Amino acid sequence: MNPTPLRDVMLVDDEASIRDAVTQWLGLSGFTVTSHDRAEACLAALAADFPGVVISDVRMPGMDGLQLLEQLQARDPQLPLILLTGHGDVPMAVQALQGGAYDFLEKPFSPDTLLSSLRRALDKRALVLENRRLQARASHQDRLQADLLGHSPGMQQLRRQILDLASLPVNVLIRGETGSGKERVARCLHECGPRAAKPFVALNCAAIPEALFEAELFGHESGAFTGAQGKRIGKLEHAHGGTLFLDEIESLPLAQQAKLLRVIQEQTVERLGSNQSIAIDVRIVAATKPDLLQEARAGRFREDLAYRLNVAELRLAPLRDRREDIPLLFEHFAAHSAARAGRELPRLSATRLAQLLSHDWPGNVRELANAAERHALGLEAPEATPAASPGTSLAAQQEAFEAQCLRAALSRHHGDIKAVLAELQLPRRTLNEKMQRHGLQREDFLA
Template identity: 75%
Template structure:
């Protein structure tokens, strides 16, 4: 239950009395003598109620109400009035005030009005939160594409972790989308308006690593002309994405660990520490703890980075996403080139589903772009050690079911007729492939 109340009144005795009553009843109280002060310090989406006198020097309570209504029409405002102000207060309620209390009022009357207003505020904020979550979910579905159970679970994990102030380790093969997931963790969290700095640890020469991360002062080493801000300092307030973290030199691992622990860094050639507020998202192909046991990575840093872990499944483990991703990449490439993407034939789709995709989504995107250009390779086949015929048939069946469900917006009767399947058989196949009709309601 919310319990925050802001009291705005120019009379010190009224403020003191109301604060005492409310504090004893468990309310969190903030006092202001003038309406202008309240407006200047009022946070967005204030989780409480405003209690304001009507007649005050400078901005009146009615003017404050008008300003608050413009900023947040659902914010409850209770007005405190003298006897002669009652008709004015009634008119103010028609204009959006939640309630008014005529002076002198009893603590019981005040508490009753406040609790009702706080209950209303709680419902409004909860409704907003649910709408925001739905909007974020829709945006994320358009960013991390796929209908497989693994992708749906990944999106849920990203939404949960995005708002949490914890470091995240992303594990996945080359081309599986680690940087895109890292970007989503940043963009869908509270640091979205701050810098997102991506570094590939394998691409930085060891001799330049420290200067690249921590920056340097003028003359710190031969060739260091002028002061340079390092990537970690530049990302202050935001997110640092360290790809292929397993390639980071051991000496720099120790310094990164210190930055994570102390939230401070020192430029090369400087003695002064600089405070930084960073979220670290690291990505790796191998298991960092196995790397630590082999002496190639610091175990303490591995634990610091792996507060939460996300595993990205390779494309061969979520083949049902291949047609959707291929279509998306082909359409995007065709639009960029100002042309229409050719249709995907059944034979071509079978090839796509049978291929092992060692380069994962990156390789698929390249194949889709070639398709948009009309440059399809006729020899796209499953690599040695590929799937059995039954596995390929299963993947193709799942795609056919998904396409029909999407076409008929989850309407079972239409799917049954299109695929010529009895309801019981359709239900069994949907259950086996993890398909739920609710996921397709209102779809394209």
């Protein structure tokens, strides 16, 4: 798949006539040109991973084209720079090519010569940026595999959705039961996107008294109300450039819902006690257990705010609907607890595993983590063992147990199929069928 063609050009030349002529030529050829009369202005306007090419004169007041080249090489050695040179500057331009410049054109040059060089440079830049995007996606994919454990189809789909949404500038609504990991998913969205270097600010809407909510969300000036000593930056303002995570958004008071809607629409916030609007750039990720549109029909939530928050939606499956992930999650939490306590991890018996697989887990991953910690610390009592759920068939429990046995053997032997066949005493065809049925790939277990 070829990368998307690029059309952006940053032009630097202190002569207005040349800037106007080049801008007109390139504009007529379908390029988007931003021009500057100083190299310093170009550097100030140039974003990281600029999706285009820089064209610059060599001789200019202040920073010249060679100094601009040095600055660009320090920022991004793979950003193409085409230099425009006078006749006497050709030896200098050749030196610049050795220093990393993409090309140089001697004045006067024809539009076709410029367009030819520019198109080649843009093609090269497109390939560089596409390669970076694929590398970043692979890195984020590895990170999600570690942060959001699970081999179930639902978890695999969730990780793909997060990768697709992370870089998009849209608000996201996360639906899921209590303890299903909504804040963890919100953090993954933040950390896999372009806002990762900026703050991730979490606020539980159900944990703040209504009387204090406005000050917490919007901030306040000194003396804005009784007890307001000193200026306070609100959560929205603190999250500028990053992500604001609003957990249990259905608990947001109706009066504050109207104000939050205005913030989303205008991208500005006013502290309590102030008439000054402060521009903010915040992505909002909200989490809820109930359906916000049903809450709106019941008069408990603003319908217009629900639509603003739910530009994209992620649904987290409860643990009972992805039982094949239970052994992996339990082992992970138990190992972490044992390591933290400096204890050896107790062996998980087949009987105990069957009990884990049959339990309904109303508290989802949070409840499972607590059970794993008790197991790791030897605090389990026989009577505290989770009971089997009446709705779980024997066949479903057997399938989940079989998948875990296969996964454990593949993991122990790092994907060595011969060793797995010998340990489990299975014919090759049977193992292949079972691995295919449970969605297991040998490549996922290689050392």
